[in-house]
Amino acid sequence: MSGPNETEYITPLRCKACQYTHYVTVDARRWNWYQRGANLAEVWPDPVYNSAYREKIIGLRSGYHVCDMCWDEVTKFDDEGDA
Numbered sequence: 001m002s003g004p005n006e007t008e009y010i011t012p013l014r015c016k017a018c019q020y021t022h023y024v025t026v027d028a029r030r031w032n033w034y035q036r037g038a039n040l041a042e043v044w045p046d047p048v049y050n051s052a053y054r055e056k057i058i059g060l061r062s063g064y065h066v067c068d069m070c071w072d073e074v075t076k077f078d079d080e081g082d083a
C-alpha cells in the first residue's frame, strides 16, 4: 500500500488499563494533515482504516488509550443485557 514517497512511523502507544505498550503504524503525511486540522474520518477513511485504528490515532493525540482487549473487558458488560 505504501509508495516510495510515504513515510510511516511505528509509534508506541501504552494502554491506560493494562499498561501494555502497543504499536501503531502512522503515515507521516496523514498525521501532518490531521495535525493541520483535518477531520479524523477524512484522513483515515472507511473502509481502508477501521474505527479501531482511528481509536489508536485518537489515543496518540490525546495521550489516553485503551487497547482492544481492554475495550472488550469494558464493553462486555453492556452485551449481557443486549444479547
Ligand SMILES: [Zn+2]
Binding pocket: 015, 016, 017, 018, 019, 020, 066, 067, 068, 069, 070, 071
Ligand atoms: Zn489494555
